[in-house]
Amino acid sequence: MGNPFQPLSKKDFDYGAAQHLLNRAGFGGTPAQVRALVELGLDGGVDYLVDFQGQRVADEGIDFKSDILRAQTPEEQEALRRARIEKDSETIARLERERQQRQTEDRAQIAAMKRWWLARMIESGRPLQEKLTLFWHGHFATGYRTIENSWHMLMQNGMLRSRCAGSFADLARGIVSDPAMLKYLDNDENRKVSPNENLARELLELFMLGEGNGYTERDIKEGARALTGRTFKGNEYFFDKAQHDGGGKQIMHRSGNFNGDELVSILLEQPACSRFIAFKLYRFFVNDAPGLTRDGAETIERMAKALRDGRYELRPALRALFRSQHFYALENRLAIVKSPSQLMVQTVRSLGTPVRSVDRLVEAGDLMGQELFQPPSVKGWPGGRSWINTATMFTRQNTAVYLVSGRTTRGPATGAPEPFDAMHLVEHLRTTTGTLDPGECVRSLASFALGGDPGHERITELEDYLGSIGATINNERVQALLCLISAMPEYQLC
Amino acid sequence: MFDAAFTRRLFLQRGCALASMAATVPCFIERSALGILGDPLLSSQPGVPDERILVIIQLGGGNDGLNTVIPFGDDEYYRARPQIGVRAPGAAALNSQPAALTLDANRGIGLHPNLEGLKTLYDEGVVSIVQGVGYPNPNRSHFTSMDIWQTGRLDAKGSGWIGRYFDNNCNGTPTPEAAIAIGRNAPLALEGDIQKAIAFENASLFRWNGQDLHPSLKEPYDRLNRAGAGAAPAHNEPETQKSFLLRTALDAQVSSDRIRSAVAKEPLVAYPGHGLAQQLKIIGAMIRDGMPTRVYYASMGGFDTHGGQVGTHGNLMRQFGDSILAFQRDLKQQHNDARVTTMVFSEFGRRVKQNASGGTDHGTAAPMFLVGPAVKPGVFANHPSLIDLDQGDLKYAIDFRSVYASVLEDWLKAPSEKILRGKFANPRLFSLKS
Incomplete structure (x- = not known):
């Protein structure tokens, strides 16, 4: 047996691998961003994400008060x-x-x-x-x-x-x-x-x-x-x-x-400490399904050693993990249930939908079970399958509908919703004569939004749907397809 | 066209079949099949499930217990509340507030005049009133005190007490539809470590919204979400993430169909139009439909009556009393009343003395109500003293966790000590032979 913690061969860092990396080490990205990551190659792509100090930071211009609950004078x-x-x-x-x-x-x-x-x-x-x-x-x-x-x-x-x-x-x-x-x-x-x-x-x-x-x-x-x-x-x-x-x-x-x-x-x-932290990182970044494969256990053990040997420095351990064969192995693709934050942020960052209302998204996050600054207990969010039940399933699907279309649970938004140009998701498929093949668009949209090919039957369902509403691709139809794709149970995985 | 219809029906049938697979059978159904719940009061109706149901009504904001169950025999009450106190039965109305309804003339205990509905039920012997319910070192923050009641823990931390009841019952597998809250989100009380509650404001919202964008989306959506888990995993193979999601998506569709069709039926009795009554109407419909849900949760707010409370609180009392009467009548018509007990609580009562704005500030102990044919009717515990106070607040007579203990042990047949993480004296609030 090989060492699952060994780096992936550079040539295997393809579009799917880059998207997997971007989803797991971040919150996904547009097709253009995924392609840019492929260009950077495995090492360059991992470094870009892990050595983030040089990247643009979100606006720090916040003005919160430190003394609302000051002690009595x-x-x-x-x-x-x-x-x-x-x-x-x-x-x-x-x-x-x-x-x-x-x-x-x-x-x-x-x-x-x-x-x-x-x-x-x-x-x-x-x-x-x-x-x-x-x-x-x-x-x-x-x-x-x-x-x-x-x-x-x-x-x-x-x-x-x-x-x-x-x-x-x-x-x-x-x-x-x-x-x-x-x-x-x-x-x-x-x-x-x-x-x-x-x-x-x-x-x-x-x-x-x-x-x-x-x-x-x-x-x-x-x-x-x-x-x-x-x-x-x-x-x-x-x-x-x-x-x-x-x-x-x-x-x-x-x-x-x-x-x-x-x-x-x-x-x-204590050796238990490095193992425990490696285990938790593994569950969060690699696979949160019940059970652990032999390669998984081996990877955790090697990560733990990397932590111990490197005075618990996280960057080298994460860099090694994100470069490892095991991270990209088939068993770990689409093996994590998106947290509510991941679901919302990834939908915006990868499909490029408008943010619409952060207030509503915060509310949706609460309803889906991830209230920021309020984990359910000192154990934190158990994650994995515990995110999903019959009620959160609808909330998840409806939150995606909201981001794609602006439609809320309480009916149509007042006024026209902010427009969403979804064509950027298929633009790269245009032929030299400027046409878009509907079948190719469906396959590409589905495997991009779902982070992998959902299988022939599911693709046929989507193709049939597109066929039933019109033969050509336009923004409205791409959005309709995205509503359906984001409502597929598979959309909950990354 | 015909093909499509056939396929759709097939999907629905497959859905039901799959949803009743062993993995998703609620554990309490198995329990009742073993006869643990055998009770002469129940199981008389052929075709009606025997499982007992608990309905919880939360009065949010801190209901003024002293103006709900009125200690009219105690002069101190009128000294503390000269403007807002409810007059003794038979007295003339004051500030357009009629006199109290008599519960127990000897003890000088009455009900708010607008609680006629509750009084009717009390006279029928299906109401138990527990006075002076609270807990040690009372917390007067709405937030924290509500969490204390919902977790059943004085540190207000961890899972909900009903959630723990389900966790304790079901060996590692959450039960779909076991607990349903009517409202925007599920209350903490229903959240277990394993068990999670379903919550919806309105059954028509417990569905996918995408279909409202264009009618063409509905059928493909259904097919994509009702495909089910596919082939069952081999015996020792763990279920994959994908098959888990496909299975839950199918469960969600089946629940949604069932709940929406249950609620679409006209109820057997008329319900008032306001919030709590409409919530109880939905719950009544789901009970009538024979859903496997064991715990329902409804709530009404507005009880934080700091100023000019007579009118506001009077309206709330009327809504509460009328709602619970309509609900009880509905259950009786359905022949389901014996299966259902309703428990009513608020996060705290209010200060004994009225404040300068004709209202009351946050207090401590307050009455709880249990409603249903199974309860031991009457007024339990003595009304807390209005003189022997703790910083102007009532001293509690019964710990709320003791009331929970009775509900858990006597009604839900569950080990209260484990669920409440402590032993609480059971006040025996039910009159069941067990």
């Missing part, structure tokens, strides 16, 4: 204290009203942040950066509703984005100093006299080692002691020395007066 605290003593219900009620107003404003801000992030995924010239940020958001899952502070969510999002392709060690260190996470997993209440194990438990179980991978309850207990005192003040991380337990601890067969950073270092040294 000493004056306000004093006013409240006095009002309580004097049973001054009017002042208490006023202060309560003001607090509620600030919360309302903060909820409006997190809604704006959701729109901002989704738009950024759609527009960014660094698709892998946004994709990795989404991956780490699901990995280090933190939910707004629990922490109720939009600025802390945005700070975390920025931290994850800036380290997304750097070293996993920096991500792990960042997350145990991140106010949103410290609040989400109650580490602000993890004190020497009464340790709270929440963060320590998830650090071992969900963030670094994986459930049941070679640690004991005692490691969690002692790990929690190491994390005592890590809290935040306002918007900043704060180490509260008085609450830190500096005593001796035994963690993963090592003894010492460990603190939180040392706990992270000990966990990074």
